[in-house]
Amino acid sequence: MLQKDKDNSKRFLYPKKPSGKLYTYRKRVSYALLLLLFACPFLKMNGEQWVLLNFIARKFVFFGLIFTPQDFYLFALAMLIFVIFIVCFTVVLGRLWCGWACPQTIFMEMVFRRIEYWIEGDAQHQKKLNAQNWNKEKIFKKGAKHFIFLLISFAIANTFLAYLIGSDQLFKIIIEPVNQHVSGFISIWLFTLIFYGVFAYLREAVCIVICPYGRLQGVLLDNQSLIVAYDSNRGEPRGKIQRHVAAEKKGDCVDCGLCVQVCPTGIDIRKGTQMECVNCTACIDACDEVMLKMNKPERLIGFYNQDYISAQKPFKIGFKAYGYAAVLFVVFMVFSALIYKREAIETTVLRASGTLYQGRGENQTSNLYNAELINKTNQKVRFTFRAKNHQDKIEFIQAANVLPKDGSAQITFFLIRNNKNITAYKMDAAFEVVVDGKVLSMANTNFFAQPDNH
Numbered sequence: 001m002l003q004k005d006k007d008n009s010k011r012f013l014y015p016k017k018p019s020g021k022l023y024t025y026r027k028r029v030s031y032a033l034l035l036l037l038f039a040c041p042f043l044k045m046n047g048e049q050w051v052l053l054n055f056i057a058r059k060f061v062f063f064g065l066i067f068t069p070q071d072f073y074l075f076a077l078a079m080l081i082f083v084i085f086i087v088c089f090t091v092v093l094g095r096l097w098c099g100w101a102c103p104q105t106i107f108m109e110m111v112f113r114r115i116e117y118w119i120e121g122d123a124q125h126q127k128k129l130n131a132q133n134w135n136k137e138k139i140f141k142k143g144a145k146h147f148i149f150l151l152i153s154f155a156i157a158n159t160f161l162a163y164l165i166g167s168d169q170l171f172k173i174i175i176e177p178v179n180q181h182v183s184g185f186i187s188i189w190l191f192t193l194i195f196y197g198v199f200a201y202l203r204e205a206v207c208i209v210i211c212p213y214g215r216l217q218g219v220l221l222d223n224q225s226l227i228v229a230y231d232s233n234r235g236e237p238r239g240k241i242q243r244h245v246a247a248e249k250k251g252d253c254v255d256c257g258l259c260v261q262v263c264p265t266g267i268d269i270r271k272g273t274q275m276e277c278v279n280c281t282a283c284i285d286a287c288d289e290v291m292l293k294m295n296k297p298e299r300l301i302g303f304y305n306q307d308y309i310s311a312q313k314p315f316k317i318g319f320k321a322y323g324y325a326a327v328l329f330v331v332f333m334v335f336s337a338l339i340y341k342r343e344a345i346e347t348t349v350l351r352a353s354g355t356l357y358q359g360r361g362e363n364q365t366s367n368l369y370n371a372e373l374i375n376k377t378n379q380k381v382r383f384t385f386r387a388k389n390h391q392d393k394i395e396f397i398q399a400a401n402v403l404p405k406d407g408s409a410q411i412t413f414f415l416i417r418n419n420k421n422i423t424a425y426k427m428d429a430a431f432e433v434v435v436d437g438k439v440l441s442m443a444n445t446n447f448f449a450q451p452d453n454h
Contacts, residue, residue, distance in 0.1 A: 020285025041162035157191035
């Protein structure tokens with residue numbers, strides 16, 4: 001990350017390579033999430049990729065469920081659930097999402113930063129390499145690093161595009177001639193350069209300056225939220241251990257500065273909660289290593305809340321967290337009920353505009369209707385369209401009995417009703433869509449006619 005020197009010039013931040021138990025756990029979580037991230041757009045379920053967010057075609061797929069523009073309310077509700085979950089998660093566990101699950105942090109710390117350590121060495125070696133004049137060693141190491149950065153950014157860009165346009169369309173862009181997919185080719189390289197710029201130069205500035213979630217941290221956290229914090233009651237007054245000097249009453253912190261050196265955002269956790277902290281837990285591992293060497297208890301830096309730091313109160317979930325959890329539960333139950341009731345075929349029937357009822361001899365009356373059927377599955381569907389009331393008859397003008405995959409069909413027809421069954425000027429009319437003997441969809445509208453008074 002870029003920071004300011006005393007002379008107001010810009011310099012890169014060189015965090016020390018982290019290690020420890022929490023870092024090992026974090027690597028396992030990160031690589032599992034990376035595997036899932038790269039797998040979702042390329043693995044398929046029921047003929048559809050696991051996750052598709054095609055805003056252009058207005059088609060969204062989540063693990064076999066297809067959402068069309070008519071299901072936008074479900075998509076909006078799902079996004080609301082995700083936001084409430086993040087808020088509830090933050091109120092209880094602070095910014096742990098940023099350090100352990102955010103794609104930006106995972107790619108930066110577990111992919112790009114590790115490549116940097118592998119090629120250029122630890123923090124001191126990187127500083128030395130950057131400070132020296134350009135020679136064969138520097139050209140080779142810098143060139144190799146940025147070449148690998150570009151390759152990884154290219155892979156991320158292709159995966160990102162697969163989420164947006166679909167993996168099948170992406171393969172066409174890659175395999176077929178460039179002149180047939182100019183916009184797709186430009187998009188791949190545009191996203192590649194964006195990701196390269198983010199991970200090679202912007203780095204943690206994305207978390208600190210650009211990401212809105214980081215800005216919300218100060219609003220969402222309270223004194224009961226678990227955060228990475230320094231136990232000042234135990235650590236202060238800090239001071240270095242000096243030989244041949246009479247022992248003074250000091251805290252456990254030996255002021256080694258390792259917690260600052262390993263921090264990817266360059267903060268001093270001992271100064272209290274700061275917006276730049278992404279709860280990566282690198283400082284916890286570094287401090288625990290020092291405490292073990294000093295034969296002192298671990299977790300001088302650990303997961304604490306402000307109530308524990310200030311008054312030694314044990315951790316407990318606050319009422320605000322329970323409130324958010326209750327809202328999350330209610331919204332999730334509503335979403336689940338809507339998903340359960342969601343029809344595979346959506347049917348809309350409307351009376352033809354500008355038309356009146358039509359007399360059919362002395363015994364029957366008809367209304368003209370337009371129907372649209374939308375297939376929300378990825379399979380071609382053969383269907384039968386009929387009136388729910390078997391005494392009513394349908395006379396098709398524009399007929400259809402096949403719904404294409406992810407497509408729709410339009411039907412124009414007359415609904416013919418016996419006059420003896422007409423008891424009011426405005427009555428209900430119901431229709432069914434039958435597939436393989438099962439009613440998959442229903443639609444209701446109005447039937448207008450002069451009632452039979454005889």
